[in-house]
Amino acid sequence: MDFLKNDKRVLGVSRKVSTQVFFNSGSIDITGFMNGIDIESEVKFYKFNEYVTTGKPMDLKYVPNSIILGKPLAQKLLADIGDVIQITTPQGERFPLKVVGYYQSGLADFDKTQSFVNTSTVQTILGKPNSYITDIQVKLYDIKQAPAIAKEYAKVFDTNTEDIQTANAQFETGNNIRNIISYAVGITLLIVAGFGIYNILNMMIFEKMDTIAILKATGFAGVDVKRIFLFISISIGITGCFAGLLFGYILSSIIERLPFETAALPTIKTFPVDFNPLYYIIAIIFSLITTFFAGWFPARKASRVDPVIIIRGK
Amino acid sequence: MSTTILQAKDINKSFKDPVLMPVLHNISFTIEKGEFTSIIGKSGCGKSTLLYILSTMDTDYTGELCIDEELMSSKSEKDLAHIRNEKIGFVFQFHYLLNEFTVLRNVMLPALRLSKYSEAEIEMRAMKWLDNLGIKDLAHKKANHLSGGQKQRVAIARALINDPAIIMGDEPTGNLDKKNSEIVFETFRQLSEEFKQTLLIVTHDNDFAASTRRTIEMEDGRIIRH
Numbered sequence: 001m002d003f004l005k006n007d008k009r010v011l012g013v014s015r016k017v018s019t020q021v022f023f024n025s026g027s028i029d030i031t032g033f034m035n036g037i038d039i040e041s042e043v044k045f046y047k048f049n050e051y052v053t054t055g056k057p058m059d060l061k062y063v064p065n066s067i068i069l070g071k072p073l074a075q076k077l078l079a080d081i082g083d084v085i086q087i088t089t090p091q092g093e094r095f096p097l098k099v100v101g102y103y104q105s106g107l108a109d110f111d112k113t114q115s116f117v118n119t120s121t122v123q124t125i126l127g128k129p130n131s132y133i134t135d136i137q138v139k140l141y142d143i144k145q146a147p148a149i150a151k152e153y154a155k156v157f158d159t160n161t162e163d164i165q166t167a168n169a170q171f172e173t174g175n176n177i178r179n180i181i182s183y184a185v186g187i188t189l190l191i192v193a194g195f196g197i198y199n200i201l202n203m204m205i206f207e208k209m210d211t212i213a214i215l216k217a218t219g220f221a222g223v224d225v226k227r228i229f230l231f232i233s234i235s236i237g238i239t240g241c242f243a244g245l246l247f248g249y250i251l252s253s254i255i256e257r258l259p260f261e262t263a264a265l266p267t268i269k270t271f272p273v274d275f276n277p278l279y280y281i282i283a284i285i286f287s288l289i290t291t292f293f294a295g296w297f298p299a300r301k302a303s304r305v306d307p308v309i310i311i312r313g314k
Numbered sequence: 315m316s317t318t319i320l321q322a323k324d325i326n327k328s329f330k331d332p333v334l335m336p337v338l339h340n341i342s343f344t345i346e347k348g349e350f351t352s353i354i355g356k357s358g359c360g361k362s363t364l365l366y367i368l369s370t371m372d373t374d375y376t377g378e379l380c381i382d383e384e385l386m387s388s389k390s391e392k393d394l395a396h397i398r399n400e401k402i403g404f405v406f407q408f409h410y411l412l413n414e415f416t417v418l419r420n421v422m423l424p425a426l427r428l429s430k431y432s433e434a435e436i437e438m439r440a441m442k443w444l445d446n447l448g449i450k451d452l453a454h455k456k457a458n459h460l461s462g463g464q465k466q467r468v469a470i471a472r473a474l475i476n477d478p479a480i481i482m483g484d485e486p487t488g489n490l491d492k493k494n495s496e497i498v499f500e501t502f503r504q505l506s507e508e509f510k511q512t513l514l515i516v517t518h519d520n521d522f523a524a525s526t527r528r529t530i531e532m533e534d535g536r537i538i539r540h
Contacts, residue, residue: 214410217371218424218472219399221392308366311406311484
C-alpha cells in the first residue's frame with residue numbers, strides 16, 4: 001500500500017474486500033456481492049457519494065454494521081432505510097445489517113447484486129484479520145498511463161491487474177465514434193461556411209473591379225490589394241467566429257438547463273454539457289483557418305486584376 | 315535648363331488576340347520638365363494604348379521607356395506600382411473616385427500609400443491642393459455626392475498629392491460638358507503655368523489640343539507630327 005501511495009503517478013489508492021453473500025428475503029436467498037470499502041477514499045477519489053441516491057455515504061463509517069444496497073436489490077428485499085436485513089456468508093453464518101442508503105450506478109444488472117459496507121464489517125463477517133483485502137483500486141493522475149502501469153504492477157507484485165481502458169473497452173469505442181461524428185459534422189459545416197465567404201468575396205471583387213483598378217493605377221501593388229481582401233475575409237472570420245462562439249455558448253447554456261432524465265444516469269437531471277475551453281479554442285483555430293483559405297483565393301484573383309483592361313473597358 | 319522627364323524609344327506593341335495585330339510602330343519621343351503636351355488622334359489610333367504603356371500599367375511591349383531617367387522595362391510589378399505611386403499622377407476619362415470615402419480621403423489615399431509624410435501633413439497638403447483647385451469646401455463630402463466636373467477636379471487633386479514628375483490624363487474632358495471641360499482645362503493650364511507641372515494629356519478634342527503648348531498627333535499607331 002505504501003509503495004503505491006508513494007508512486008508519483010498515483011493520485012490515490014483505496015482498499016476493497018469483496019465477497020459473495022446471500023441476502024435473506026423471507027424464505028428466498030438472493031445471491032449478491034458485498035464490497036467492503038474504505039468509504040473516505042472512495043468518496044474522495046471515485047465520487048462514491050454521487051452514486052448514493054438516498055442516504056448519507058458517510059453513515060457507512062459512523063453507523064456500526066451498516067450497509068448501502070443497490071436500489072433494485074433493496075426493492076427486491078423490500079428494505080427501507082433504517083430496516084435491518086439478514087445476510088448469509090458463504091460459510092453459512094448469518095449476520096444482521098442496517099440499511100443506511102441506496103446505491104445507483106445506472107447499470108441495472110450491476111445494481112441488482114451489489115451492496116457496500118465498511119471494510120472492517122466484511123472482515124468481521126468473514127472472520128478475517130484486519131490485513132485481509134481482495135482488491136486495491138489505484139487512481140492515476142494520467143488515465144492514459146493506466147495500461148502500462150497495470151502491466152508494471154502485475155510484474156512487481158506478481159498479481160492480477162486490470163487497467164480502466166480494458167475494463168471499459170466498449171465505453172471507449174462508443175466515445176471515439178461519437179467524437180469522430182461530431183468532428184466530421186463540424187468540419188463539413190466549416191467547409192460550407194468557407195464556400196459562403198469565398199462567394200461573398202468573389203462577388204465583392206466583381207463589384208469593386210473599378211476600385212481595384214484605381215488603386216493599382218495610383219500605385220498600389222498586387223500584394224497590397226491582396227492584403228486588403230485578406231483583411232476583409234479575416235475580419236469576417238473573426239467577427240463570425242466570436243459571434244458563433246457566443247451564440248453557441250448561449251445555446252449550450254440553454255440545453256444544459258433542459259431536463260434530461262434516464263434510469264441509466266441517476267445523478268444527471270439535465271443534459272450534460274462540457275464547457276471545456278479547449279473546444280472553444282479548437283473552434284477559433286478551425287474557423288480562422290477556413291476563412292483564411294476562403295479569402296486567399298479571391299484575394300489572389302483580385303491582386304491579378306489588370307487595371308488597363310478595366311479602364312479601357314469603360 | 316531642361317531635364318527629360320519621360321523618354322520613349324522605339325516602342326512597339328501588338329495585340330495577339332484573336333490575331334496578331336500591331337498597334338504601335340516605333341514610337342519615340344521625349345517630354346521635358348514643365349511641358350504641357352497633348353496627344354491627339356482619331357479613335358483607335360493607339361493613343362490610349364500608348365498612354366497605358368507610358369504609365370507603366372501595361373508591360374506587354376518592346377522598346378525602351380525611361381521615366382525620370384530610370385529605365386522602366388524589366389522592372390517588377392511591385393517596383394512599377396511604387397513608381398506609379400511616386401512619379402505619376404493619373405486623371406482618367408471617368409473620375410474613378412472611391413465612393414465609400416470622403417473627397418479628402420480620396421485625395422490622401424496615394425500619399426498614405428507612399429507614406430513619405432505623416433498623416434497630419436498629408437491632410438494639410440491635400441487641403442492645400444483642394445484649395446488651389448477651388449474645391450476646398452467639398453473636402454468632407456462623400457465622393458458620390460459630387461457633380462462630374464467636381465469629381466474630375468478631385469481626381470486631379472489626387473493625381474497631384476505626391477508631387478508627381480508627370481501627370482497623365484486619358485481624355486480627362488471626354489465625359490464632361492463644355493463648361494466643365496473648360497474648368498478642367500483651366501485647371502491644367504494653371505498647373506502648368508503656376509506650378510511648372512509636367513502634363514501629358516490624351517484627347518480627341520482638337521480645341522483642347524490647340525491650346526496646349528505642344529501637340530503630338532498620331533495616326534494608325536505612328537506619330538505623324540510633333
